[in-house]
Amino acid sequence: MNPGRGRSEKNSPSVFWVLALLILPVINLAVRFKVTDAEKFPRAGAFVMAPNHFSEIDPVLMGVLSWKLGRAPRFMAKASVFTIPVIGWLLRKSGQIPVLRGGSVRGSEPVKAAERLVERGQMVVVYPEGSLTRDPGLWPMRGKTGAVRIALERGIPIVPVAHWGAQEIMPRYSKRLSLFPRKTVLVKIGEPLDLDRFRGRSLDAATLNEATTLVMAAITRLLEDLRDETAPRERWNPAEHDQKETGRFEA
Template identity: 85%
Template structure:
C-alpha cells in the first residue's frame, strides 16, 4: 500500500471523518486491497478518477481506496439518495454531486461543482459507463461522455483506474453482501490520459465520444492486466443490444 503523505485531505477534520467511521470498519473487515502503481494516484490537485463499474458496492470500495491513498472522494450520486434523512445531509456536506434519473444533472450543479473542484484542488469520481456494465464477462462497456466533458471543460487530468474482485463481495445486480471470507480486490492505477488532441476543439458529440473511447480503452487495458486475459474485440453497446431485443435494430 502506498504511504499517505502528511498534510493530505484525510488528515484535515471534515465530514469525511464521520463517513470514514461509518464505512471503514466494514470495508477493512471484508476487503484486502492489492494495488499496482499506486504512486500514479495524484496526491494533490483537481482531477477526474475514472474507474470501471460492475458491482453495486464499487463506489464504497473505490471511495475507501481514494481515502487510503490520501484523497477525499467526491462522486456523481443519484439525486434520490440526497432525500434520505441524515445520509442526504452527509452527502451534501461532503460535496457529493446529485445526478437525476437517466444521467441528467440537477440544474447547473455539475458545472458549478467542477468549478469548485478546480478552485479547491479536489477530485471527483465519475464512472464513464454511467451504470453497471452489461457486458456478460464484466468487461467495460461503451462509455458516456460525462467524465471527459468535466476533464476537458475544466482543463484537469483524468486518471483511469481498473479494479477486479468486488463481484465476489457483491455480485452484479445483487443486494447481498458477502463479508466472509475476506475478499481480495485488485486495483491498477493508470497514467493520466493524454487528451491534448481534444483540447481547444468544439466539444460536440463526436469529439466527446472520441475522447470517451480513449478513456474506455485505457481502463480496459488496465483491467486486462489485472485479469490476465483479453477483453472482447468489440465493446458492449447497451443501446445496440436494446434495439435488437425490441426489434428496432437496423443494421
C-alpha cells in the same frame, strides 16, 4: 496548485472523518486491497478519477481506496440516494453530487458542481459508463462523455482506474453483501491520459466520443492486466442491444 492541498484536505476535520469512522472498520475487516502502480494516483490537485463499474459496492470501495491513498473522494451519485435519512445528509455534507437518472450532461448542474470541486483543487470520481456495465463478462461497456467533458473543459488530468474482485462482495444487480471470509480487491492505477490532441477543439459530440473511447480503452487494458484475460473485441453498446431487443434506442 498547492502541492499539499490533497493531503491537507484529508487531515483537516470534516464529515469525511465521520464517514471513515463508520465505514473503514468494516471494509478493513472484509476487504484486502492489492494496488498496482499506486504512485500514479495524484496526491494533490484537481483530477477526474475514471473507474470501471460492475457492482453496487464499487463506490464504497473506490471511496475507501481514494481515502487510503490520501484523497477525499467526491462522486457523482444517483439523486435517489440523497433522499435516504442520515445517509443523504452525510452525502450532501461531504460534497457528493446528485445526478438525476437520464439527465442531460451538457451544462447540467452535476457537471457545474463537479467544476466547482475542480476550482478548489479537489478530485471528482466519474464512472464513464454511467451505470453498471451490462457486458455479460463484466467488461467495461461503451462510455458516456461526462468524465472527458469535465477534464477537457477544466484542463485537468483524467486518471483511468480498474478494479476486480468487488463481484465477490456484491454481485452485479444484487443487494446481498458477502463480507466474510475476507476478499481481495485488485486495483490498477493508470497513467493520466494525454488529451492534448483534443484541447482547443470544439467539444462537440464527435470530439467527446473520441476522447471517451480512449478512456474506455485505457480502463479496459488495465482490467485485462488484472484479470489476465483479453476483453471482447467489440465493446458492449447498451443502445444497440436495447434497439435489437425492444426496437428502440436508449437516450
